[in-house]
Amino acid sequence: MRTIVHGDFAYSEKITEISTLKGGYMVVEDGRIQGLVAEKPELEDSDRYLDFEGRLIMPGLADMHLHAPQFPNVGLGTDMELLQWLETYTFPEETKYQEVDYAQLVYKKLINKLWSVGTLYSGVYGTIHEEASTKLYDLFVESGLHSRVGKVNMDRNAPDFYVETTEDSIRDTERFIKANLDKSERVKPIITPRFVPTCTAELMQALGELAAKYDLAVQSHLDENKSEIDWVCSLHPESDSYSHVYEQFKLFGAQPTLMGHCIYCNEDELKLMANTDVMAVHCPFSNANLISGIMPVKRYLELGIKVGLGSDISGGNEVNMAKVIVLSMQLSKMLAVHNANPEDFLSTAEAFYLGTKAGGEFFGKHGSFEEGYEADFLVVDDADYLINDLTVQERLEKFLYVGSEQNIVHRYLSGEVVEKPFDI
């Protein structure tokens, strides 16, 4: 079946500029984009015509790093630094997910929120609990949204009330994978060692093997702050760097890998990242709230490192990736001032690319409107805040800076509308 979508399009092809087409037509066949054209195609009887005249049509947003169980804590404890915050707010909350009913309540609210803000793709951490993580997985499958969902692993340096044995951790993870792997094309398990300090070498070894055995992506945390790096170095004196610990266990680019934060990577680590399939996931809200620092995104891009964006709920307080795109620009500008190189900041085109195409491509042909991409898009009604006539590019900028979830009127994946997932 062919679908023709009419509206004002804004999307990324190249990172250096935003592509736009005012009053254009997207031609979709079997959920895939055949092309964007300026002239209305001749309609056939079997065609479906979606008329979004005057509305802004943009790709879905990709949140490449978020902790589902921390959703109730969003906005709390921001006067604390990372390790104190983990102990006071995060671990006690995550412990609650041994109760699947609680997990279901929170996860439904979270997935509704992701849908609401237009996050069509996500890389998500659950907890150590197999059952609650499968619940999270099932709810994503039910929602129709794309996601990579991980059962978290932690078998050392964790509080007594929130830790696994090595054996349980490995067994539960494989069971989680096998139970879920074939449920949906849109949702897949992802190997999720929380971070080096909470995973023994034996566990990391086994997780690397599971990633290879089931051909799964990997996600974890890297170089978020200096005391964390010192801790990793003291735990692994045999390794040259934090990244090399992951790498020795095949958890660093042997499979597609998402590494959250990456603020203080050294030159060796940067080379390794540029040469392997690792995406550095920038989480500006979290890095600001937890006094971590600013990822030098511009430099990473120049080095050819893949970069995506994450909300890092609840280190970050903002689920809406449009606002994460904005803060990534703002923090890059503060870093530029600090480096006395004020021209060296992330432009709107660059930050938008990171939040749409760069993230979306982790899931396949998603996040752009080029030929061959899935027909995934958001329909934005921006009439309530427009006063003057603006170009499509200016309207996109305005949506990022002042729009909200209330302005997103439809979300589409592969040419089909995605309805609000849960009625709660």
Add this chain to the structure above:
Amino acid sequence: MRTIVHGDFAYSEKITEISTLKGGYMVVEDGRIQGLVAEKPELEDSDRYLDFEGRLIMPGLADMHLHAPQFPNVGLGTDMELLQWLETYTFPEETKYQEVDYAQLVYKKLINKLWSVGTLYSGVYGTIHEEASTKLYDLFVESGLHSRVGKVNMDRNAPDFYVETTEDSIRDTERFIKANLDKSERVKPIITPRFVPTCTAELMQALGELAAKYDLAVQSHLDENKSEIDWVCSLHPESDSYSHVYEQFKLFGAQPTLMGHCIYCNEDELKLMANTDVMAVHCPFSNANLISGIMPVKRYLELGIKVGLGSDISGGNEVNMAKVIVLSMQLSKMLAVHNANPEDFLSTAEAFYLGTKAGGEFFGKHGSFEEGYEADFLVVDDADYLINDLTVQERLEKFLYVGSEQNIVHRYLSGEVVEKPFDI
């Protein structure tokens, strides 16, 4: 008449902590707070009882620096630095306000938005146009909100299409003052030289005299970025600093004064600010967007300098002062990391104080719930994002970090509800 207000209160007395009272009662007489009490007072027949059981009640927010005519430009041109942005976006937009109909349209939308986000107090720039500035003034009077409204002055270094003669500027300003001064207790004119580069010495001299003659506050811009400071120094080699230029014309603390930005003040300027009635207005969204830098707020507070917060629409893109409070904390944390002094950041209590009590007091006894303050408050329904039981302080934090204007269900001034100002 006595009013009893019931709910969960959060407000600032001291800057170091947030005061809270769960399920308490605010006793109001003739619009003024008599006290907050834990036990329900005996009600008399003539009392009015406002029952906001379970709702969060907080002071109104104060936006101490915003440009009303730039409202249509919010979120545009953020890839530009200050002076380029002024020429491309700002001055051409401000020129449109020679048309009073256009002014009325935009100003109604802006004031509705301020009301919506809970900004009950504001320090506002108009344009150079006397008529449009009086329109802005009248609309604020009609809204019932507190404001200081200025007709902007600029008689040099401005584009041909947006400049006044010195004579016109002085005459129009005095006419603006005389026409409006006695219209309302809540709205007053404020003397508004745009900034030193656009005002001749003759004009600044006259403006200082008008401020004294009519006992008016003053607002302007100070030390926003380094090229601006160099420019001021080259224009006024006779002065020791940017601040001293204003001071020599009695525009720096001789009357209550709001100075926007204040990022790069030198030690002399800081001493002068601490010893005069000048409030440094921190505008974090603008300073980030325009690549200006980060005001060292903590240091200013230690020096005893008054600090308030501003949206700086449209250098800033966020009208909601709750988000300005949040970004002020986040940027202070980035400055703390940069200074390798990670403990030295603005806490939630401090930033909240700046956005409520510090700003509110510029307008009189406003912005707190202590005895003798006006009974001004916002009623917040936060049920839609609460999952777990939280303390009142945590609920306030959550409102700042994740709440939105949709959560504000009522706005009160001096014990009376303020309705949405304009039906557009």
